[in-house]
Amino acid sequence: MSRIAQRFADLKKQNRAGFVAFITAGDPNLETSFEILKGLPAAGADVIELGMPFTDPMADGPAIQLGSLRALKAGHTMAKTLDLVRRFRANDRTTPIVLMGYYNPIYSYGGEKFCKDAHEAGVDGLIVVDLPPEEDHELRPYTKAAGLDIIRLSTPTTDAKRLPAVLDGASGFLYYVSITGVTGTKDIDPISVAKALKPLKAATHLPIAVGFGIKSESDAKAVAQTADAAVVGSALVAEISRFVGPDGKLSPGAPEAVLSLVRRLAASAHGARI
Amino acid sequence: MSQMKPNSYKTGPDAQGHFGLYGGRYVAETLMPLILDLERAYNAAKADPSFQAELDDFLEHYVGRPSPLYFAERLTENFGGPKIYFKRDELNHTGAHKINNCMGQILLARRMGKTRIIAETGAGQHGVATATVAARFGLPCVIYMGEDDIKRQSPNVFRMRLLGAEVRPVSSGSRTLKDAMNEALRDWVSNVENTFYIIGTVAGPHPYPALVRDFQSVIGKEARAQMLAREGRLPDAAVACIGGGSNAMGLFYPFLDDPDVALYGVEAAGHGIETGQHAASLAGGRPGVLHGNRTYLLQDDDGQIIEAHSISAGLDYPGIGPEHAWLHDMKRVNYVHATDMEALDAFQLCAKQEGIIPALEPAHAVAFTQKLAKQMPKDKIILMNMCGRGDKDIFAVAERLGVKL
Numbered sequence: 001m002s003r004i005a006q007r008f009a010d011l012k013k014q015n016r017a018g019f020v021a022f023i024t025a026g027d028p029n030l031e032t033s034f035e036i037l038k039g040l041p042a043a044g045a046d047v048i049e050l051g052m053p054f055t056d057p058m059a060d061g062p063a064i065q066l067g068s069l070r071a072l073k074a075g076h077t078m079a080k081t082l083d084l085v086r087r088f089r090a091n092d093r094t095t096p097i098v099l100m101g102y103y104n105p106i107y108s109y110g111g112e113k114f115c116k117d118a119h120e121a122g123v124d125g126l127i128v129v130d131l132p133p134e135e136d137h138e139l140r141p142y143t144k145a146a147g148l149d150i151i152r153l154s155t156p157t158t159d160a161k162r163l164p165a166v167l168d169g170a171s172g173f174l175y176y177v178s179i180t181g182v183t184g185t186k187d188i189d190p191i192s193v194a195k196a197l198k199p200l201k202a203a204t205h206l207p208i209a210v211g212f213g214i215k216s217e218s219d220a221k222a223v224a225q226t227a228d229a230a231v232v233g234s235a236l237v238a239e240i241s242r243f244v245g246p247d248g249k250l251s252p253g254a255p256e257a258v259l260s261l262v263r264r265l266a267a268s269a270h271g272a273r274i
Numbered sequence: 275m276s277q278m279k280p281n282s283y284k285t286g287p288d289a290q291g292h293f294g295l296y297g298g299r300y301v302a303e304t305l306m307p308l309i310l311d312l313e314r315a316y317n318a319a320k321a322d323p324s325f326q327a328e329l330d331d332f333l334e335h336y337v338g339r340p341s342p343l344y345f346a347e348r349l350t351e352n353f354g355g356p357k358i359y360f361k362r363d364e365l366n367h368t369g370a371h372k373i374n375n376c377m378g379q380i381l382l383a384r385r386m387g388k389t390r391i392i393a394e395t396g397a398g399q400h401g402v403a404t405a406t407v408a409a410r411f412g413l414p415c416v417i418y419m420g421e422d423d424i425k426r427q428s429p430n431v432f433r434m435r436l437l438g439a440e441v442r443p444v445s446s447g448s449r450t451l452k453d454a455m456n457e458a459l460r461d462w463v464s465n466v467e468n469t470f471y472i473i474g475t476v477a478g479p480h481p482y483p484a485l486v487r488d489f490q491s492v493i494g495k496e497a498r499a500q501m502l503a504r505e506g507r508l509p510d511a512a513v514a515c516i517g518g519g520s521n522a523m524g525l526f527y528p529f530l531d532d533p534d535v536a537l538y539g540v541e542a543a544g545h546g547i548e549t550g551q552h553a554a555s556l557a558g559g560r561p562g563v564l565h566g567n568r569t570y571l572l573q574d575d576d577g578q579i580i581e582a583h584s585i586s587a588g589l590d591y592p593g594i595g596p597e598h599a600w601l602h603d604m605k606r607v608n609y610v611h612a613t614d615m616e617a618l619d620a621f622q623l624c625a626k627q628e629g630i631i632p633a634l635e636p637a638h639a640v641a642f643t644q645k646l647a648k649q650m651p652k653d654k655i656i657l658m659n660m661c662g663r664g665d666k667d668i669f670a671v672a673e674r675l676g677v678k679l
Contacts, residue, residue: 055447055579056564058459059302065446077576103300103563108577130300130563134290153303157466162307180304181464 003096003124004149004172007046008207008228016273017224018046019266020209022100022233023258024067025050025084026076028240028250033071035255036240037088041095043259044266047173047209047229049127052081052101059129061184063234066241073248078109082121089122098151098172100127106139115142125149125172133165140169149173154200156180156192167204173228174206179213184234188213190222197226217268224272232265283530283606286597291480294603296596299479301566304463309566313481315386320488325381332377336410337367339374339492343500343657348627349640353647356510356654360630361497361525363661370633370662371493371521372403376472378489380407383470390465391415393472394458396423396451396517397588397635398430399662400474405439415439418457420450423587430666448581451517451591455565475518476595479566483595490524497657498528509657511536511646515639516609517553517589519598521661526607536608539598540642542584543611553582555594556602556609564592569599585614585674586634588662616641618674621664633662634670 001009011018021040026033040048053068053076060068085097099118106114106128118126126148131139136150143150149172157180158166167174178193179186193210200208210223211231223230239261243254286293291313299309319325333339342365346358363371376393383391391408392415395401401417408415417434421443424431434441447453455478462471476483476490494512501509512529514522516539529535544552552558555570562571564579572580572592582592601607612620620640625631632640636659643658650656664671672679 054577056452056456058456058565059304059463061460062446069447072578104571104573104579105577107561107563107568108573108575129302130566132299132301132303132306134299134306155302155304157304157307159307162310166303177304180466182460185464 002149002172003094004047007096008173011046011228017227017269018229019044019220019269020047020049020211020229020231021045021236021262022049022051022231023236024053024064024071025081026053026071026074027067027237028070028244028254029074030076030080032250032254034084034087036258037084038091039255039259040262041092043262044270045095045262047096047098049098049100049231049233050081050085052078052099052105054102054105057102059182061182061234063184063238063241067237070244078105078114082117085121085123096124097122098125098127099123101129103128103131111139112142115146115148119146119148123148125151127151127153127175129153133168151175153177156196160199163199163203170204170206172206174200174204174208175231176200176208176210176227177212178210181212183212184215184238186213187215188219188223193223194226217264220265221268221272224269230269236261283601283604284527286600287480287484293597293600295561296568296599297480297483298568299566300563300568301479302463304466305479308466309479309481315382316481316485319382319385325385329378329381333374333492337373337377338365340496340500341365343497343504346628349624352627353644355647355652356650356656358643358647359501359509359655359657360660361493361657363493363521363659364633364663368399368403368406369665370399370403371490371524372400372474373406374492374524375474375486375489375520376400376403376407379470379472380411384411386470388468388470389413390469391472392418392458392461392469393474394418394451394454395474396454396590397586398423398427398434398666399588401439401441402430402433402437404472405434405437408439409437416461417441418444418454418461420444420448420454422449423451426587426670427666429669450581451587452579459565475520476523476597477518477565477567477569477593483567483597486520487523487527487597490520491527493521493524493659494526494528497525501657505655508532508535510534510650510654511538512657513538513540513639513643513646514659514661515540515589515635516594516598517542517591517635518593519595521659523595523597525659530606537606538642538646539607539609540638541609541611542586542589542638543613544583546613547611551583553584553589553591554611555592556598557611559592561599567596569593569596570602585617585670586638588633588635589638610642612638612641618671620644621671630660631664632660633664634667636661637664
């Protein structure tokens with residue numbers, strides 16, 4: 001069983017929702033980013049989404065755009081993202097890591113080599129935001145060969161007619177984008193999310209994680225009532241921003257602050273069904 | 275890459291929106307259903323004679339088509355070679371070719387029942403053309419424009435505001451056209467119900483590259499017929515400048531299957547290809563994926579997009595339309611380039627010799643036409659697309675020439 005499947009099976013056994021934490025690799029710099037990454041499981045992250053920085057993150061709101069640019073400015077590369085995962089895996093063999101980003105840096109690295117290197121580093125799955133089912137056939141043979149899950153996105157605009165195309169070839173979990181918008185902008189509406197999850201649950205056995213609009217403990221709690229996991233990204237990346245001055249200088253304390261926020265959000269998600 | 279010569283260069287894209295390796299639909303899932311809708315609506319419009327009739331009527335009476343085919347006699351003498359003809363798309367309403375496409379897209383938006391228009395702009399010409407058609411049809415309009423471009427093109431910013439559009443400055447990334455396009459895509463994802471995104475060039479997810487090409491092909495169709503009427507034959511060469519490549523695609527497309535017409539797309543070489551400060555994605559880039567399509571991109575070794583540079587804000591884009599990428603690989607079109615300095619010289623020469631102040635974008639085409647003319651005999655004909663007028667550029671040019679206005 002894959003690390004992702006195992007983790008969701010364990011959560012199901014405990015009858016609790018999972019918490020998925022997103023941070024951008026290399027943000028605000030390599031070592032701070034590693035400090036945060038290695039602390040995430042103990043803070044309550046059941047799954048880690050690690051963002052691969054890109055100059056043109058067209059599906060991301062201001063917080064994650066800034067995080068990406070900070071990482072790139074600090075000299076981050078795709079190879080360094082894989083290094084972070086490798087270092088993380090030296091001490092943690094069980095927490096799934098999913099890389100999330102855009103296709104061009106993967107295409108530039110070489111799809112086959114990237115999937116192979118990512119698997120060897122300890123990556124479990126990929127979310128490639130701008131690679132819809134219509135276009136991911138060129139990557140899928142490589143993810144399959146490397147044993148990486150392709151995590152597909154379903155959105156409020158994905159209708160019943162289109163859903164089978166989204167689910168065809170999906171593995172790991174299904175990521176439901178809870179708003180029509182970019183990351184971290186609009187507010188989530190738990191009632192419409194619960195409504196949207198019904199047909200998804202009927203159509204797939206994959207666990208469903210919900211994200212894009214979860215900002216607060218109450219959001220996380222509300223989503224965790226119905227979803228298999230709640231994803232928070234922008235709020236964590238914005239927390240890092242608070243420690244970066246206008247001159248780009250980092251003041252101390254960012255890892256502790258981010259991890260403390262993760263602890264609160266994860267506790268809300270974990271406790272939602274009690 | 276060795277590829278068989280096709281029977282026709284005009285059959286693309288395929289059903290999935292690919293021109294060979296290029297094109298496609300690399301967008302977030304939220305947008306997928308929308309671009310599939312757009313494709314259906316566009317196919318239906320194409321099959322409906324009343325859509326083309328309505329478009330033709332607006333092109334004639336509002337845009338001012340057909341645009342003239344003009345024999346540039348003094349430049350012909352100056353260059354001392356073949357006859358130079360200009361397709362005068364700078365005489366269109368709003369001063370550039372951009373409105374051909376905007377008129378087509380807004381009629382499509384109306385057919386689809388969309389009530390809000392968004393667009394990105396670099397030089398501001400596409401923004402002005404979009405704001406113009408939005409005003410004409412009474413639709414609210416938001417134009418995304420990079421902060422740096424807003425500084426370079428203040429007359430166009432004011433024009434857009436006069437036309438009732440909201441110009442939203444984009445401060446992310448490199449603050450130019452590519453970032454304006456990111457921001458427009460983000461707006462579209464956030465306003466899926468009512469919004470129509472009028473993309474200004476032959477790029478973006480399928481069906482945009484084909485749709486924009488079709489609307490711009492009026493340029494080449496007219497020019498081809500006008501040339502036959504005027505000279506009794508086709509030109510030996512057709513030249514157009516390329517940023518994203520919409521005026522070039524519009525000029526070239528009707529000539530693609532005329533093997534005796536050599537086609538030249540002129541990219542912006544900025545300070546020179548060798549300096550790395552340019553906007554020539556074919557000359558200095560490699561295939562990648564950005565803004566919904568695969569094409570040649572300026573990028574670093576790690577697949578991060580590099581900022582383009584050109585004196586012309588309209589060419590300042592790190593990519594190029596996917597059909598151009600394919601025509602480049604197939605060697606049907608010759609892609610060449612001209613530097614900032616060459617364009618500036620051609621800008622002044624054209625003004626003084628022909629009484630036509632070209633936009634800085636087609637000034638690149640004039641510069642290459644001059645080079646090409648020197649290699650061709652007098653009995654040949656070069657057709658060049660004068661795709662925009664230079665009124666918007668006089669402040670930028672004055673600054674480069676050290677003149678205080």
